[in-house]
Amino acid sequence: MTFKRNFFSVLYLPLTVLFIILTVGTVGYILLEKANFLDSLYMTVITLTTVGFREVIELDTKGKIFTIFLILMGVGLIGYTISSFSAFFVEGGLTEFMKGRKMEKAIKKLKNHIIICGFGENGSKIAELLKKSKRNVVVVDSKYINEMDNYYHIVGDATDDNILEAAGIREASVLVAALPSDADNIFVSITAKALNKKIKVIAKAKEESSVKKMKLVGIDEVVYLFDISARRIANLIISPHFVNMVDIFSEGDVYLEIAEIDISKNSHIIGKSISEINLKRRTGLLIVAIKKPDGKVYFNPDSDYIFEKHDVLLVMGTREQIEKSDEIFN
Template identity: 35%
Template sequence: LVLGLCLMVVVFLVGLFIFMRVEGWGFIDSFYMMVITLSTVGFGEIHPLSEKGRLLTALVIICGVGNFAFIVSSFTRMLVDGHLHNLLWRRKVQKRIDKLENHYIICGYGRIGHVVVQEILKVSQDVVVVEADPVLVERLKREGIMHIAGDATNDKLLIDAGLKRAKSIVTALTDEAANVYVTLTARQLNPGISIIARANDASHITRLEFAGANKVVLPHMIGGVRMAHSVLRPTVTDFLDLAVRGHIDLQLEQLAISEKSIFVGKNLMDSNIRKDFDLIIVAIKRADGNLVFNPGPREELCVGDTLITLGRQSDLQKICEFL
């Protein structure tokens, strides 16, 4: 279709040249003559044509009408094959993506990527998936999930997914080399982004961390450890599962303390977090990365601390106003 339109422009310009230079007509007359010639309305000639002009005009008509037929057939094929619908749908999705900020990008919608997306969607709808498999792309479309079809190792696709504005990217591709490449690209284009990378072997962790991953996850190891804990500590495992997944009105959540928070400079006892919000502080992650487990009442809260908190969803939402 694009090729046909370009050829039509060329034919039109050639026709203008013929009428203006060969026949000596003005621009307006030449332009009007080309319009009625290519549209085949049959209004007749504006001025008498020379034999040379008639021959060249006949060539313009043959090329123009043939090219017009090609454009019509291409457009019809797009409608029949659904290409036009897909093109309009992709543009609509791209406009939605362009408005996102601090969103999540998931590379790969296989078994791991699907779970990641579904878990994030429980908290936020700002998720963009990059997937190359046509079957999975069609599934994403049916489920109404924002996505871009194509290879995640393509820099342009990552930029179209809003990489420079994203909060975090998860590279869950099955190809180890592709995960390394996506990690390198993401770190280069957005130095402040949080990168979670999938690895299939423990020996690849160092490589991904060196590429810029903040955290490297081995799905098979996590699954194996979880199964072992389910055997050795079933009650603890069930409790953590309920707390993290929110199947009951009890949730394990992380809360960041900003410089404007009323808790800055106070210890846990003076903050009255347990008394006023009925929340249990399980641990405190300091700004330098150190973890304080089971903090005592005299533990001071500082800017940049992250509180690992256990409590009801309503209480967690209430305390957010003071952080």
């Protein structure tokens, strides 16, 4: 649930009880003693709170019996209501509520952020790596975990439309479905696509049979965990130094990433060579490969390669270097 819903779910019952007691008492005095609304409400309040103020209604026998009933039934319920409010404030409920309201307002201001549904072993690691890459991340999980305080977060069921809305689904660029159940990952992915047609969805699959189903429903990228594990083990045998180097890049103090940069048709670098734009000196970025519109890829392109419109560059560097390169390319 969101923080707002949590606040009202905690206090809904005691508030309802208080309203019912006040209503019964007020209506009772109006019907039995023919008193006006304000006097009846006042009489109900002083009876329930046992403050001992002067009665404003002269009670007959029926009124006295009703008052006895109201005291016996109401005082205990009022005590329950007061204790519920006290527990909420003493246990930090109000502080948590205000903190949650602040969090929701901050999330509403985000644009092109990444939503991670599920903060288990996979989701928490994904969030950690994305934070190193200085991406805005909103994590969603049904249970509150202390580590979630390191990120924008929503506590609630990720398959609920309202929870995704609270996480800023309409302004997000990517959603990662990392819930424990493949069925839930499929459901949350479909919901995300319905709420934001442009969002890219990446889903985790535990079962091989789920991979095909996920692709059929339109999930952009499916990550089958056992396949990834098998590939890593094989690569540790085939190219151990390369794997270790990648780990250093992704987990070291300086986080390096490989990013795609699309060359727009109006880019001023079209018709220029790699050596002419001198990307390495100006930004520190390394051009790993260039992908052509027809799918052909040129790895480690020569310095005399001439850029063409709709080229896609694969570059490696820090997030700051990648952001700095945008003014050069487009």
